[in-house]
Amino acid sequence: SAVISQKPSRDICQRGTSLTIQCQVDSQVTMMFWYRQQPGQSLTLIATANQGSEATYESGFVIDKFPISRPNLTFSTLTVSNMSPEDSSIYLCSVEAGNTIYFGEGSWLTVV
């Protein structure tokens, strides 16, 4: 398994601003993923972040809105840019280990 820490755990953000979420893993992992969970909904994959390459974005998500960094095998960041109330969600970092996905506690963002 893997232990994943995310920061911030919660934040209230003004519309039009940007926020960067950090994800730290306690072991080296090849694949890291960023998911979004809108209120009362299931999880939607935003992008896959592999170290040493550009992130791969899912349909409906673009790099300008959700830039991702993956500087090493234990860390990644997701930025939510130019936020609007529709971006109010839980953002979850996850990693693959032993063909299983493990999640952090999530970053609960409210945009006002």
Place this chain on the structure above:
Amino acid sequence: GDSVTQMEGPVTLSEEAFLTINCTYTATGYPSLFWYVQYPGEGLQLLLKATKADDKGSNKGFEATYRKETTSFHLEKGSVQVSDSAVYFCALSEDTGGFKTIFGAGTRLFVKA
């Protein structure tokens, strides 16, 4: 493409009742199957998993059996507790050149004392 279908919630049960949450899937290959649980105000935790047909995953009194013939992975617990109140997500993963996990819509469970 791959998909996961769960029974709609919410499901409301009394303490010590028997729980079943249905989950069926479609996949092109041989996926691994998972149940995740999300307690109020928390992130997702892996509850159990099964990686091949007829495998049974179990944890904390919950069980699910990988049924390839019916493409199902139903979650069961013989006697639920108030502390089991949460949202349960069924999911599948396939390594098809790029590892990807597909989640069901989630089923909210309320357990009354």
